[in-house]
Amino acid sequence: MPVAQSPGRGRGPGHAKIADRFVISARWVVPVEPAGAVLEHHAVAVRDGAIEKLLPASEASREFPNYPYLELPDHVLIPGLVNAHTHAAMSLMRGLADDLPLMRWLQEHIWPTETKHVSPEFVRDGTALACAEMLRGGITCFNDMYFFPQAALEAVQAAGMRVALGLIVIDFPTTYASDPADYLRKGFELRDRSREDPLVSFCLAPHAPYTVSDPTFRQIATFAAELDLPVHVHLHETEHEIERSLAEHGVRPLERLGKLGLLGPNLIAVHAVHLTAAEIQVLARHGCSVAHCPSSNLKLASGFAPIEALRNAGVNICLGTDGAASNNRLDVFTEMRSAALLAKAVARDASAFPAHAALRAATLGGARALGLSARIGSIEPGKRADLVAVQMRAPELAPCYDPVSHLVYAAGREHVSHVWVDGELKRAPADLDTRWQVWQNALKGLADS
Amino acid sequence: MPVAQSPGRGRGPGHAKIADRFVISARWVVPVEPAGAVLEHHAVAVRDGAIEKLLPASEASREFPNYPYLELPDHVLIPGLVNAHTHAAMSLMRGLADDLPLMRWLQEHIWPTETKHVSPEFVRDGTALACAEMLRGGITCFNDMYFFPQAALEAVQAAGMRVALGLIVIDFPTTYASDPADYLRKGFELRDRSREDPLVSFCLAPHAPYTVSDPTFRQIATFAAELDLPVHVHLHETEHEIERSLAEHGVRPLERLGKLGLLGPNLIAVHAVHLTAAEIQVLARHGCSVAHCPSSNLKLASGFAPIEALRNAGVNICLGTDGAASNNRLDVFTEMRSAALLAKAVARDASAFPAHAALRAATLGGARALGLSARIGSIEPGKRADLVAVQMRAPELAPCYDPVSHLVYAAGREHVSHVWVDGELKRAPADLDTRWQVWQNALKGLADS
Numbered sequence: 001m002p003v004a005q006s007p008g009r010g011r012g013p014g015h016a017k018i019a020d021r022f023v024i025s026a027r028w029v030v031p032v033e034p035a036g037a038v039l040e041h042h043a044v045a046v047r048d049g050a051i052e053k054l055l056p057a058s059e060a061s062r063e064f065p066n067y068p069y070l071e072l073p074d075h076v077l078i079p080g081l082v083n084a085h086t087h088a089a090m091s092l093m094r095g096l097a098d099d100l101p102l103m104r105w106l107q108e109h110i111w112p113t114e115t116k117h118v119s120p121e122f123v124r125d126g127t128a129l130a131c132a133e134m135l136r137g138g139i140t141c142f143n144d145m146y147f148f149p150q151a152a153l154e155a156v157q158a159a160g161m162r163v164a165l166g167l168i169v170i171d172f173p174t175t176y177a178s179d180p181a182d183y184l185r186k187g188f189e190l191r192d193r194s195r196e197d198p199l200v201s202f203c204l205a206p207h208a209p210y211t212v213s214d215p216t217f218r219q220i221a222t223f224a225a226e227l228d229l230p231v232h233v234h235l236h237e238t239e240h241e242i243e244r245s246l247a248e249h250g251v252r253p254l255e256r257l258g259k260l261g262l263l264g265p266n267l268i269a270v271h272a273v274h275l276t277a278a279e280i281q282v283l284a285r286h287g288c289s290v291a292h293c294p295s296s297n298l299k300l301a302s303g304f305a306p307i308e309a310l311r312n313a314g315v316n317i318c319l320g321t322d323g324a325a326s327n328n329r330l331d332v333f334t335e336m337r338s339a340a341l342l343a344k345a346v347a348r349d350a351s352a353f354p355a356h357a358a359l360r361a362a363t364l365g366g367a368r369a370l371g372l373s374a375r376i377g378s379i380e381p382g383k384r385a386d387l388v389a390v391q392m393r394a395p396e397l398a399p400c401y402d403p404v405s406h407l408v409y410a411a412g413r414e415h416v417s418h419v420w421v422d423g424e425l426k427r428a429p430a431d432l433d434t435r436w437q438v439w440q441n442a443l444k445g446l447a448d449s
Numbered sequence: 450m451p452v453a454q455s456p457g458r459g460r461g462p463g464h465a466k467i468a469d470r471f472v473i474s475a476r477w478v479v480p481v482e483p484a485g486a487v488l489e490h491h492a493v494a495v496r497d498g499a500i501e502k503l504l505p506a507s508e509a510s511r512e513f514p515n516y517p518y519l520e521l522p523d524h525v526l527i528p529g530l531v532n533a534h535t536h537a538a539m540s541l542m543r544g545l546a547d548d549l550p551l552m553r554w555l556q557e558h559i560w561p562t563e564t565k566h567v568s569p570e571f572v573r574d575g576t577a578l579a580c581a582e583m584l585r586g587g588i589t590c591f592n593d594m595y596f597f598p599q600a601a602l603e604a605v606q607a608a609g610m611r612v613a614l615g616l617i618v619i620d621f622p623t624t625y626a627s628d629p630a631d632y633l634r635k636g637f638e639l640r641d642r643s644r645e646d647p648l649v650s651f652c653l654a655p656h657a658p659y660t661v662s663d664p665t666f667r668q669i670a671t672f673a674a675e676l677d678l679p680v681h682v683h684l685h686e687t688e689h690e691i692e693r694s695l696a697e698h699g700v701r702p703l704e705r706l707g708k709l710g711l712l713g714p715n716l717i718a719v720h721a722v723h724l725t726a727a728e729i730q731v732l733a734r735h736g737c738s739v740a741h742c743p744s745s746n747l748k749l750a751s752g753f754a755p756i757e758a759l760r761n762a763g764v765n766i767c768l769g770t771d772g773a774a775s776n777n778r779l780d781v782f783t784e785m786r787s788a789a790l791l792a793k794a795v796a797r798d799a800s801a802f803p804a805h806a807a808l809r810a811a812t813l814g815g816a817r818a819l820g821l822s823a824r825i826g827s828i829e830p831g832k833r834a835d836l837v838a839v840q841m842r843a844p845e846l847a848p849c850y851d852p853v854s855h856l857v858y859a860a861g862r863e864h865v866s867h868v869w870v871d872g873e874l875k876r877a878p879a880d881l882d883t884r885w886q887v888w889q890n891a892l893k894g895l896a897d898s
Contacts, residue, residue: 094847095854099789099803132844298790299858301799328858329845338787340548341747350750354548395581396778396862398543399889405544409748409777413845414863440848 020423021047022068025057026077026389028403032363033378036356038404044077046385049423053381074393075417076403078359079378080140080162080386081332082366085232085270085291085320087146088155089118089126091133092439094324102238102300110325113443114147118175123151125435131159133330137413138388140421143268143291143320143370145205145232147176150190153200160421162386164370166205166232167191169220171213180216184223199422201372203268208234209245209253214260221261230266230371232291233257236279237271238302254279263288268369270320271296272310273303280306284313289369292361294338295329296322307339308347311357318365319358333413336362340408355408389418469872470496471517474506475526475838477852481812482827485805487853493526495834498872502830523842524866525852527808528827529589529611529835530781531815534681534719534740534769536595537604538567538575540582541888543773551687551749559774562892563596567624572600574884580608582779586862587837589870592717592740592769592819594654594681596625599639602649609870611835613819615654615681616640618669620662629665633672648871650821652717657683658694658702663709670710679715679820681740682706685728686720687751703728712737717818719769720745721759722752729755733762738818741810743787744778745771756788757796760806767814768807782862785811789857804857838867 022045029042031054043060045052045067053063061069097109123146134142144152145166156163167187169180177183191202204220206212212220212233224231235253236242245253254275257263265287272283272290283290290310297305311317319335321327336358343353367377376386390411397406397415419426471494478491480503492509494501494516502512510518546558572595583591593601594615605612616636618629626632640651653669655661661669661682673680684702685691694702703724706712714736721732721739732739739759746754760766768784770776785807792802816826825835839860846855846864868875 092848094850095859096850098851098854098858099800101799105799129844129847136844295790298794299799301793301797301801303794303797324859328854331845338790341744341787344750345747345752348750348752350550350554350748351548352750395578395585396780398578398885399541399892401543401545401889401893402547405547405777409547410544410773412861412863414861436847440850443848444850 031379083142084318087323088130090323120151127155203232308352385423480828532591533767536772537579539772569600576604652681684718757801834872
């Protein structure tokens, strides 16, 4: 039963539809679900963009004799990585300003640059660059929060990636929208226009407790419940945010969001660095997700998120790169490694957040946070074929006692050899799009002035 | 004036001597000294393995008309990276046992494996694998601490790398040596045999405060002073180490080493995670170096080293990967990034340990700790030509406002395009040596049993 092609699929130079049906056979398949499974010499049959069957390689050619067969003898096949929090277009600000205190970074560099430059063209070009980087690194789906999401969507569709587009809302005007109602209206118009594309889903994206008012949050809570949309919000990122909330609202941000009706399985709390033991229980009880951004939390000196305590409490953990102005890599391999390593030192326990947990957070954890766990996040029959092959034959990956250990602790995105989104093999562009150079020159002028 | 070839140079398949004299011209040269310099369109003239001149690219072909000319239009040229602490042969135990509490990791996995398997063959093969990984990743010199250093040296000479070999001393017998005198005797015999090789230097390497007795430390202090050798020792790595020292010696390890005469510019304190403010001042006052191993400190849950406080106190910081059983990457790019990011969150200051400081620690800091700063660690005329080119044209490195930011925060070892040691261009081996597979099978049997 062929699946209808979405408007965004199969277009542009970055795609190669090798077949509607095919088999990938790999040295190892790590399906993520069931947890901890590592299948040696297994194969995945793909049909019309969906995973048809996962079976021993020795049975695959007999069971699927007419399917083209791709053999990956030194590779581990995993579900596509999910980047659960980014601002993709900010790739154009990668390394524009580093090693600065947070407020100088924002006030003297990021905000002036955004005020002067952010436009639909900026967002389209920046998102295109981010997609190229993310696809090369095995990221097949990302959760975006930025201005002009329509322009971001155009770039994502050209790249053929899966996206959860954040319908951003801030209580002050920007070049994108004039007030909360305008942000929401523009967001929902985009959603209405794009709902046919099976690779696209949406989040409500109120920016942060310090940029969104109570009435706006209340309205978002209503929309989230009515439309069953995830709510993607920066939360408890810095001590300053919490102090400000106490001063302005008399409560910490999480308690405020609770009062405004936002706590529930739809909530994606981004960063969640500063949490009391009671707050960890609140997040768990309400079934919230935490988008952990370890590189960004370190680079901006936000602090150390209590990931193992959250995981032990049962909170769904996913991983985000944040934007390239505060990371500066849109690289979920690096976030897996950083998350697994940091959690051990924070928990003072070398067995904390083991490799399998990090890989799960980077795949199924992200899918679950985005409400997509029925479609992606693991290699299971019936799910869409978002798949990544990682080539494990290199001096830095030898020997190999456990491919999941290597995925998290030793390998990098440079070992990604194949990426499929919805069953479609992605090819790195033959040459790098150079639109970023135009922006580099423009932004550099501002930075130097 | 041609320099004599060392016994270890120019041998094996990994080497290509393109010329005794040549010019490398690069988009950027970051010489590390003077601090903070980023030279655009500059060239380095190399003659007989030494840096002859650093000059604008526009003048290079006029000034050196007869030198072969290598143009690197998208690259940044930096000094070779120095891995200031590793156990190279442990590459064979990469990922053998992860996510375990420290004592279970040591007692049930690492020590039984070492007891059963470590031999000259193991060390030679493991060090060869480590050298392949390190050279590919831009590391031109490393400070090693392991058993059978003679076997390690054979592998290093075959790879054509620079090495500081640790003359390991432990107060209990192993298959390598029977008692402290035997360790020292074997170490000094090796030193006597290998002193002619200009790529080889030596450290005294008493393993740690909990494995070395007072008389042995005293003897090492005497040798270090007499022979002006660096002393390479694990120090203040874990709280357990400090508690044990308090129980057994009545003082913390650093104070004990001070009483035994070991504090001075020769001391390389590896890890240095748990330090009081007074101890930071002691390290600074004595001119000691700290070999910071951020990945290992996290992975073993040792803790967070106070790097910015050490740096502000004037302590020389260098970077180490530790061994592949506790990292699992012999990758100084990752250590630079981790060090720069972690220091910010630990110091609660996003401007802490900036990119230039991380690059300096990874090059000149390591050279200084090893007593080699007159020979390597920066791109300055008269120093040996240990050089690394990093190719900066890739989606994940675009745009580029500041190449040093990219080196530390965005690039990885996979972007290394050229590596020279002592003026000799290294080539990645055409195919991976597979001796590691023999060991993988042997060690895996033990792990599964």
